[in-house]
Amino acid sequence: xxxxxxxxxxxxxxxxxxxxxxxxxxxxxxxxxxxxxxxxxxxxxxxxxxxxxxxxxxxxxxxxxxxxxxxxxxxxxxxxxxxxxxxxxxxxxxxxxxxxxxxxxxxxxxxxxxxxxxxxxxxxxxxxxxxxxxxxxxxxxxxxxxxxxxxxxxxxxxxxxxxxxxxxxxxxxxxxxx
Amino acid sequence: xxxxxxxxxxxxxxxxxxxxxxxxxxxxxxxxxxxxx
Numbered sequence: 001x002x003x004x005x006x007x008x009x010x011x012x013x014x015x016x017x018x019x020x021x022x023x024x025x026x027x028x029x030x031x032x033x034x035x036x037x038x039x040x041x042x043x044x045x046x047x048x049x050x051x052x053x054x055x056x057x058x059x060x061x062x063x064x065x066x067x068x069x070x071x072x073x074x075x076x077x078x079x080x081x082x083x084x085x086x087x088x089x090x091x092x093x094x095x096x097x098x099x100x101x102x103x104x105x106x107x108x109x110x111x112x113x114x115x116x117x118x119x120x121x122x123x124x125x126x127x128x129x130x131x132x133x134x135x136x137x138x139x140x141x142x143x144x145x146x147x148x149x150x151x152x153x154x155x156x157x158x159x160x161x162x163x164x165x166x167x168x169x170x171x172x173x174x175x176x177x178x
Numbered sequence: 179x180x181x182x183x184x185x186x187x188x189x190x191x192x193x194x195x196x197x198x199x200x201x202x203x204x205x206x207x208x209x210x211x212x213x214x215x
Contacts, residue, residue, distance in 0.1 A: 003206035042205040054200050087204075094204040111206055143207050 003111035004037040006141070006150070011035050011117060011178060014141050018152040019170045029177040032115030036091060040142045040153060043087075043118075048160035051086050069158050076158070077136035080120045083157035084138060084177075091116040117141035119178035121154075123169055137163060139176070 006014075008030040016022055038047075055061060055069060060082075062069055069079055095109035102109050118140050125135035138155045154163040184190040 002209045004209040004211070036204075037207040039205040039207055046202050047204070050200055050202050057196075057200060090201055090204045093201045110204070116204075148210075 003113070005034050005111065005113040006037060006117065007034055008032065008178075010150075011141055014150045015139075015152060015176070019173065020167060021171050023171060023174065026174050026176070029175075031178070032113075034113040035115045035117040035141070035178065036111040036113035037117050037142055037150065038087070038140060040140065040144065043140060043142070043155075044160065044162065047087065047090065050090075051083060051157075052160075054086055055082075067159070077120070077122065079157050080136040080138050083155075084118055084120045087116055087118045115178065117178065119176055121173050122175040123165070124172035125169065127166075141178075 012028065012030060015028065060069060060074065070076060091111070091113075095111050097105060097107070097109050099112075102112065118138060120136060121139050122134065122136045124132055126133040138157050140153045140155060141150055142153055143149070144151050144153070154165050155161070156163050181190070181192070185192070
């Protein structure tokens with residue numbers, strides 16, 4: 001089996017299609033040339049479970065009775081950046097061979113994509129008309145079960161749940177990094 | 179040998195065991211697109 005790899009242009013195109021009225025002021029940063037597409041169910045179960053163990057290992061565990069990993073000095077954007085870095089680290093550890101080693105060795109990398117199609121996005125989470133509630137979460141470019149086309153799945157790294165962003169919330173995205 | 183006994187008796191874990199738990203192998207979407215010739 002070979003892992004699906006998409007170019008930075010294909011990733012950006014998937015993001016554009018997900019948002020009706022794309023803000024021209026938004027900053028979208030794609031820093032790799034190719035991206036491996038992770039399997040959604042695996043990300044939502046085993047990977048999130050390991051992420052919480054890793055947070056505990058780093059000393060960022062929830063206190064007894066606390067539902068959130070956020071802290072005043074380590075809040076949503078810090079946690080979303082850490083989730084992205086953790087997933088990038090898994091991508092590296094799953095595919096540790098260099099180009100030359102992969103070429104020569106009998107054991108091959110699963111994927112040769114430079115990056116993983118998981119990003120951090122910042123948006124306005126408010127629902128009231130004249131208020132602002134800025135928030136940072138993660139986005140995964142992947143296939144929904146049973147569908148061939150690529151979709152954007154929004155993830156809350158604080159509890160591992162999948163989020164449905166409204167049209168207004170999607171259009172409020174002003175920063176995204178993949 | 180001592181390590182094996184320790185692992186069995188006291189559920190002693192080595193760094194590699196922790197790493198396997200903390201860093202699972204990623205699973206990817208299979209590429210079903212036709213390759214260009």
